Amino acid sequence: MKPIIEVENLTKKYNGGVTAVKEISFQVEQGEIFGFLGPNGAGKSTTIMMLNTLLSPTSGRARVAGFDVVEKPDQVRMSLGYISQDLAIDDILTGRENLYLQAGFYHLSRKKASERSKELLDLVALTERADDQVETYSGGMRKRLDIAAGLIHRPKVLFLDEPTLGLDIQTRHQIWDYINYLRKEMNMTFFLTTHYMDEADALCNRIAIIDKGIIKVIDSPASLKNQVRGEVVCIQFSETSEDKIADALPIISSLSIVENVKQRDSGCMAVVRDGDTAIPEIFRVIHSKGLKINSVTLKKPSLDEVYMAFTGKTLGNERESNGNTHRTVRT
Amino acid sequence: MEIRTAPFAHDAKENESTMKLTLPSDIYYVCWRDMKRFLSQKSRILMTLVQPLIWLVLMGNMMSGMTNNPYGARMLGVKNYIDFMTPGIMIMTALFSGTFCGFSLVWDRRFGFLNKMLAAPISRMAIPVGKMTATSLQITLQVIIIGIIALVMGVTFSSGVFGFLLIAIIAGIFSFAMAGVSLSIAVFFKTLEGLHPILNFLTMPLMFMSNAIFPKAAMPNWMKIISDWNPLTYAITPMRTLVVEGWVLEKIIPGLVITIGFAFVMVLISTWQFNRSIA
Structure with a gap:
């Protein structure tokens, strides 16, 4: 079976001359949970945005679900779900309306939209609050709704950018449970970035560590820990x-x-x-x-030490600076 | 695993077949969201009623002295100032609300919703055009409300019910085009604070360098020239004709055609600008 994400020598140079991603190559198999770790500014978001078709690569190739991100952007978009760290749901609409809108963006019929909304609201335990304005939701409820919205068109690959950032431990574990459930039941592939090493360790089948636009290592958490x-x-x-x-x-x-x-x-x-x-x-x-x-x-040795060995940074420092910057707006 | 992947393969096939002509549906959903937002914000609906009411009562009374003077009445071409003023208030509403459309784009960019739409397989053109359509629907509604208030205050629409509706439609088309102007500028802004002064700078001269609230006859020559190049002048001329004179086609058709042309050009420009900003 062909890998579901194939990346070859992918490079992104911004207009200012900064090279955010330098000739990275990797593959992700179907049904895998693939973790993408690295300090802020390492090129994680840039990579996700190139795979998502939100940014065009300067050079190199990438395919998602067999479609080239530059040549067949609409097919790529149809095959993937994107859950950004921005909590991008419309808080003036209700939960159900958000799902209806998302279903419309993916060209689902009304019947299918309402069927799947119902199913997904059940999955993320929001059925009771479905007709309330999102404004009244807690942070954890918004994140769960955001995940439900990302699943409405049953994507083959789900991109999760910092899925549990700023959430309480209970919600974090709930989200891990959804991810494991969907992988098992739907054979869905996950591509996630995180700053939490325990999250990467608990969830991911394989981890790539990226620093300054270069992938330093790709391996399973267990064998990475053995390397130290x-x-x-x-x-x-x-x-x-x-x-x-x-x-x-x-x-x-x-x-x-x-x-x-x-x-x-x-x-x-x-x-x-x-x-x-x-x-x-x-x-x-x-x-x-x-x-x-x-x-x-x-x-x-834990993944913390592995991360430090490959990036020369401690997570303590990283997490602090992340706390200050995660709210800034990416364009 | 074979069994589980089967429904997905089926879905993918189905998705491909629906992938063809999605532009109208994409515009519909972008527009639907903006309309929902509009209708669920009670303060916005209230203001769309209160503001024109204040303008009509205040300006109508204050300036009524102008039409008591026979020279003034001849210059305005109306018996009551409020007849002259009503289409002016309508176009002003269309201008201001239309110009605010750009804010919603900056807002969507800021809180990540724009990226979410861009990651979905919707046509790029649907994003600006959907927003413009929502703006124009909102303004058509507002203009109808202003018209009803004006009727209550004694304004007579010489062209009857159909003229009344055409007035609302022209205002809607004009605001559609202005929303396009607003979006074409907004694509370059990351903050509302940065965009606000630019849009303000745009609306004031458009408003005052037109015959929306001053009769053209009262303008100095240099202002007449600017007014002749102002798209607002071409939208208000047929609207005012429909209120004051009725179905005088030679005054209605040129303005209508130019306003529709303006709207069409703004679809192209705003789409081009939008595509440029996300490349």
Whole structure:
């Protein structure tokens, strides 16, 4: 069976001369949940918008459901659903009216529109509120309605841009459940971006990490975690003397048991082969440099470490900056 | 899995067959949404009633002195100033409401709805044209309401019921075209604050450099020249003729043809501008 999304050397240069996406290539199989991770400005949204036909690529090719995004945009649009992070539903209309409108945009007959609206309102548990203005809905209800609207034409591929951004834990889990249900029952393909590593880990069959317009790695969450060998020791110093920390790091990294070390704020993160024996050795070095330790943690690698290894950024920083910018308007 | 994918294959085939002539249905849905928005905002409906009422009562009374002066009455070509003023208020409503159409596009762009429409397989042309159609329907309704208020206030429509309807239709066509002008400008704006002064700058001269509220006979020569190039003049001449003089075809047809031409040109320009802005 042919892959449902095929991307070959896709590139986007904006008029200002910025290259947002540089010759990326990947494939997504039908029925897969494919995660697209990366820092803000890495090219995630640009890639989605090229696959969605909202932006035309500068060079390279992309096919969705077998149709070229440049040559057959209408067929591509018919095959995919797009749920942006903007919560783009009309809040002056009611929930049902929003679905009716969406069905009209996808050329469904009135009969089919009302059948599917009913079905989808049931799925996202909004039947009781269907005839209320969306203005009166909570954030979680709006997101659920938005997802229902994206499903009205039964797309083969659903693009989800940050599907659970700013939602409470209960709603997040509900949305994960919908995604798993639709994949299982309808064999639907999902292409999602997220900043939450636990979400990517829990949902995705495969993950691509993109940074500065280049795909760094594509693999399943499990084998990505295996790529970060050993364990991670995180140490926080109680003082922040830059000189002393800078002195200590090369010595730590020269220890035979340590694979590599990165400074992180007033502490450091060391990837080691065996945490239990590495910690005393690292302590010895730190004490000899006169640094005091505030706390130490030993972690098995999670996707956070994988993400950091490939993008050189910690998620903590990323999430903060995302909080400030996710409301800005993309054009 | 074979069984589950089967209905999808069927749907895809069905979708392709319906993919042919979708423009009218796409325009309908874009227009339907804007009409729904209009009708569910009570303040907007209330204002469409109150505003012309105030204008008619205020201006009609204030300026009635002009027609008491025989020279003034001859210049205006009417017995009562309110007869002259009624089509002026109608065209003003059409001009202002039509020009506001661009805001809805900027708004849709801001909250992501535009991208949602663009990701759907609707014809690109349907987005500006659907919005223009909704604007023109709203204004046709408003103009009919203004006409009824005017009737109550004693204005007589010399051309009868059909003339009354034609007046509303001309105002609708004119606002359709003005909505197109507004959208053609709005495609370049990302914020309402940026667009507002530009549209204001546009409406004022169009209004005052026409014979909408001043008779042409009272204008200095330079203003007459501008007025002759002002599309608003061509919409209001047949409307006023239908109120004051009745079915004087040689005064009605040229203005009507030019207004329809203006609307047609604005369909092309706004579609072109819109396509350029999303490329």
